[in-house]
Amino acid sequence: MNESNIAKLINFSCHSSDFREGEHFTSIHSLGMVISGVMDLDDGQRKQKFEKGDLYSVRKNHLLKFVKYPPVNGEFKSLTISFDEELLLDFSREYNYKSGIKQKSTAYVTFQDDKSLISFMQSLLEYKEIWDDSDIRLIRLKQKEALILMLKYDINFKDVLFDFSKPYKIDLEDFMNKNYHFNVRLDKFAYLTGRSLATFKRDFQKTFGTSPRNWLQQKRLQEAHYLISETGKTSSDVYLDLGFENLSHFSYAFKKQFGYPPSSVVKQNK
Template sequence: MLPAPSETSARPAILYSCYYTQSRSGEQFVAEHALSFQLAGTLTTYDGNTEHVFRPGDLRLVKRNHLVKFTKQPPENGEFKSLSVTLDQETLRRFSLEHGYHTEKPHDSGLAVLELPMNPLYQSYLASLQPYEHLSEPGNESLLALKLQEAILLLLKSNPELKEVLFDFSEPGKLDLEAFMTRNFHFNVQLRRFAYLTGRSLATFKRDFEKIFHLSPSRWLLQRRLQEAYYLIKEKGKAPSEAYLEVGFEDLSHFSFAFKKMYGVAPSRI
């Protein structure tokens, strides 16, 4: 299960990601903006609304405070590779103060992942990072800070509209709870995370939820996930071993038990 806001672990500011021979699927809460280059293999992302497929040479900005499902598929007889540059809030605030950048309007595209067109500036920046695979190790702080500033300047030069994304330091506002949960029920996250992303305290989230759905969040999530799993298995021909992960269950045996309790038959018999 994904960590609550206070439990998110730190990750290197510049991270090479490699996976060997087999594909890997999962989901994550994106705590900080990340500029990511696809080097080898294919990455498929889904944010509850939109699916993106990234191939070698593609570039993306993954926005903070979003939930994203992903599948990393290595090439035939090869390995999956990507490189991500994390632009944390502290770095962006310092840059904003130093260079006078401020948002003029809230950014609300709704997309968690933005596809960016590759250009010679980005390609040169990527090439400059390759000798620094271990740049995040102790002793390289000054050099790392320069590479992060360079990434921000490149984004602003190549995609000026991203100013409204990068320098929006506001926390999630109060969202339409029914629409948000209907779109994101299949993400396997704690209730505290759902509450945070909808701009509510946990107590307010639970109270608002029961007013709308007339069920506790835990009960509604269980029923909604099982309904979606039934549809995937019966109508889409998915195997239970695929469906349970897609709808947010951690464990196949728990999924099978809950499914049989709700529908009176094991998912393998649908």
Template sequence: MEDNTLVYQALGHFTLKTAHQQIETEAGNLILIRKNQLGELTKVPTDGIGYQTIVIRLKEDLLRQIALEEQLDIKEKYTGEGAMLIKGNDFMHAFFQSLLPYVRNPEKKITTSIGMLKVKEAVYLLLDMLPELKTFLFDFSEPHKIDLEKFMVTNYHYNIPVEQFARLTGRSLAGFKRDFQKIFGMPPRQWLLERRLIEAKHLIGKNLKPSSIYLELGFESLSHFSHAFKKKYGSAPTEWLPQS
């Protein structure tokens, strides 16, 4: 999630899991997610009703515009949690109800001007509910260089481009590759493949089927996973399953 993101749960059950948090929400509540982080989303429909969320990306250029209009000068850096659960109120429920016709009729695309107005309305409603969100929303400082080794060991299983890993660790692509080589002794793509295959072998040894783990480990397809695994370990992943 490169932008601050607001998620409204209309139907069903939603779980967000990051390296440091797990938040679950039911229909009627919201989750506000901090920019520049990775997370796993689990979506479970309600029996007989279904599943529906509305997701609003709070892009930085729009937030900067609001900060200028409101003459907000936020000097402190946000240091709180990466995501927070927010209980919806009547005003927020009414706001999202106004968006449902666009969700239910995707062919009626929302115009850019209306879309911008709606996003601004969401921001003002959030600030009205929780004024302390100013620091969360209007911290425009660049992501600092975080601990690269710790970040990669925690997040290697996410299937995202190397360029995005670089941005999330506060580095240019060239700087990321240079720092990565110093820490791990190999290029990022090679290390990611090695690390995922090592974990795959460990999980298969615990009797987890390859078809149940390849996506969670960042592989795009089962065939890609099986080919890479066989190339490294000499036989197909199913052959490493414990004998019953």
């Protein structure tokens, strides 16, 4: 593992803007704790708020949105320790942990006030000044300590943490209808559905009768029109949640699709 990747395995995040939001494909398992402020996690099926002292574990091979809110006159702070596959393979061999029945894991899980894990994460803060230049030996020790505590909290975590298989082929229509609002590359959609990019495009055409890009655009715009007309939300409220990169692109696409700008849509009275 190169030095730049080592430095990212333990990450202290800090920012003081009004809020920060984004989304990503989670390619690695991690354990995190909110130090100050509030964070929302949204996997498309459920949304949960995390406050100061709350612990969470993000699972690999999922799509996830986040919003981070700093406290009044303060900074949002969080601490994350990640578990690369090299470490997990070594740990599974050293301690004889194996994945049992393959489980369909959720994008994230929470911990109910586990004092051992909270104390462990707080202890990591004492090292935050040296993580960038720390050597791999110390990081490996801390990763293993975290894993031992997580498995003591719930031994069933082994079925997810030590599952080294690739995503298997799943129902394309169901997956896309649940995840169309995530703004990720097509190759990530393909990977998560257990397909090569070429197979994904071919299966998509058979299933939906159009290309992935066209379908995604149409689906997102239809949902946007519904939210604006039926719930009174504005363009600013919906464009990021529906996978558009910026407001101007959303407004342009909306007008091209419906013949009028989103600002002219009036909420329907029931």
